[in-house]
Each structure stands twice: as structure tokens, then as C-alpha cells.
Amino acid sequence: MLEGGVTMLRLEGVSKVYRVGAFGGRKRDAVRDVSFTLGAGEVVSLIGESGSGKTTIGRMILRLTPVSAGTITLDGQDVSALRGSRLKSFYRKVQGVFQDPFSSYNPVFKADRVFAMIRSAYFPGVSDSDWRAKVAESLAAVRLRPDAVLDKYPHQLSGGQLQRLLIARALLLDIRLLVADEVISMLDASTRIDVLNLLGDLKERGLGILFITHDLALGNYLSDQTVILRGGEVVEQGPTADVFGSPQHPYTRQLLASVPQLHKKWSEVDAELAQR
Ligand SMILES: Nc1ncnc2c1ncn2[C@@H]1O[C@H](COP(=O)(O)OP(=O)(O)O)[C@@H](O)[C@H]1O
Ligand SMILES: [Mg+2]
Numbered sequence: 001m002l003e004g005g006v007t008m009l010r011l012e013g014v015s016k017v018y019r020v021g022a023f024g025g026r027k028r029d030a031v032r033d034v035s036f037t038l039g040a041g042e043v044v045s046l047i048g049e050s051g052s053g054k055t056t057i058g059r060m061i062l063r064l065t066p067v068s069a070g071t072i073t074l075d076g077q078d079v080s081a082l083r084g085s086r087l088k089s090f091y092r093k094v095q096g097v098f099q100d101p102f103s104s105y106n107p108v109f110k111a112d113r114v115f116a117m118i119r120s121a122y123f124p125g126v127s128d129s130d131w132r133a134k135v136a137e138s139l140a141a142v143r144l145r146p147d148a149v150l151d152k153y154p155h156q157l158s159g160g161q162l163q164r165l166l167i168a169r170a171l172l173l174d175i176r177l178l179v180a181d182e183v184i185s186m187l188d189a190s191t192r193i194d195v196l197n198l199l200g201d202l203k204e205r206g207l208g209i210l211f212i213t214h215d216l217a218l219g220n221y222l223s224d225q226t227v228i229l230r231g232g233e234v235v236e237q238g239p240t241a242d243v244f245g246s247p248q249h250p251y252t253r254q255l256l257a258s259v260p261q262l263h264k265k266w267s268e269v270d271a272e273l274a275q276r
Helices: 054-061 084-093 113-122 128-141 159-172 189-204 216-222 240-245 250-257 262-274
Strands: 007-020 026-039 043-047 069-074 094-097 177-181 208-213 225-230 233-239
Touching (some): 007 054, 007 208, 026 054, 026 069, 026 225, 026 233, 043 054, 054 094, 054 208, 084 113, 094 159, 128 159, 128 189, 189 216, 208 216, 216 240, 225 240, 225 250, 233 240
Parallel strands (some): 043 208, 043 225
Antiparallel strands (some): 007 026, 007 069, 225 233
């Protein structure tokens, strides 16, 4: 395992203004002045209600949309400035997995085509047998049997399998940071626990994970640090035990109070884990 806590990702005063309406004439402040850091082997939860700016933050980190103000650095490098080969090596280190696994697949192609795309972009010189071994290794890391998923079409696989395939694809690249945006929300109860365990394994392997969720119980379960967002702004952030144990902001208290089953859910998770 890598040394925990070495800062990899740093957001400083990050804001996002979308231009909306006809001809982009109006502005929408989606994210305002957000700052946090994330280290190797650390899970940071970004928790907030729908529309609070979580996905926008994930997309800015992944360079899928530009920041309007502030800076995002990975290992001290300004992510916004990356071009060409440096941007490509950035994506070797950082990958995202999103809420709806089905939308990441083309239904016309077999699901494992997502691997072939990584191969042609990043590993053109690797032999077939080495590539098969590499794929098998990353499938093992997400606890998928190759014969259960390879050569299948997306509709033949479950949401959980598709989600794990996407994580396996990210692992082909030896990533160090995974942006996981609501990856658990759409899964059924039995797969949720698998993906949750998988994220725990990845953390043990030294990966940093930005765990984006609207589910307080999941954030509490998995993360070291918690950032609570409301309307694009951070209302509270700190070690998860502190934020959940003694919330300082009225909004956080209100959120926690609105989840009376928080501790019940917790024990359900524990019970499910104990059964494995
Ligand atoms: N591409 C976009 N163009 C304009 N507004 C957007 C766009 N994406 C998101 N928004 C708006 O930005 C705000 C934050 O959205 P989002 O980041 O998706 O929040 P969350 O993931 O927490 O639900 C919302 O008001 C949303 O409507
Ligand atoms: Mg979202």
C-alpha cells in the first residue's frame, strides 16, 4: 500500500459558472469557491442534495468541463494547463466512473469493447497474450470472472457488472485517483455491497477516491474526509468522524436529522458484510 495522506489532488477556490438560456445570456453559479485536498489511499466524500454541484466538481477534476475560477492541481500540476501528451498521461492517473453504467456503453458493441479502446489508445505495442493477462488481472481486482462478462453485450449484464467493468477498465491504466459519481445509487442491494467492498479494496491498494454521493450513510461508511455541499458551496468539511459525530453547521445537522435510519443503515451494512 502507498503511503496514505500524501496530497495528490488539490482544489483551491474552484468555481463554475454555466452560461444558460438562449445564446448563453444568463449565468448559473453551479459551484462557488470550493477547496479541498485528497491524498493517496484516502477516500473523500462529496455529499450534497441533487443540484448542489457534485457532478460539476467531478467533471472539472476530470477535465470534462473547464473551471471558471480557482485551480485544480494533481501532484502540483495545474490540470487546466494540460495539453497533448501531458493530458493523456493525466488520464492514465485519473479516471471517472459515473452514476448510470448503461450510458457508458454502446448497446451495439460487446461490453468489453471498452477495454479495446484503452488498448488502442494506451497500449498499442502490447501483445495479445500480455493484454489478455492484463485484462484478467483487472477483472480479478473487481471480482468479475472473465467468462461471465467478456464477449457479452451490455444488455446481457447487470448494472453492477457493468459498473465493475468500468472500474476494471480504469484499473488497466494504473490509476491513482478514481472519481466515483453516485456509482452505488443505481445498483440493487446485493451489488451495492460488492461495489462498496471493491472501493474499500482499492483504497487499501493506495488509490485515492472521490466518492460523490447524496447518500449520507454511504459517505459515512466509506470515507476518511467529508465535504458537505449546498447550492454549490461547502457548508462543512473535515474528518468524516467529526462531521458526522459533531456537525458544526445547522445544515449538516438538518441533513443528518433527515436520515433517521443512518445508524440503522450502518448496522445493515455491517450485517451484510458479516455474512460474506
Ligand atoms: N451543462 C450544464 N449547463 C447548465 N447548467 C448545468 C449544467 N450541468 C449542471 N448544471 C446546473 O448546475 C447545478 C449543479 O448541477 P450538478 O453539478 O449536476 O449537481 P449534482 O451532481 O449535485 O446534482 C444545477 O443547478 C444544474 O442544473
Ligand atoms: Mg450529480
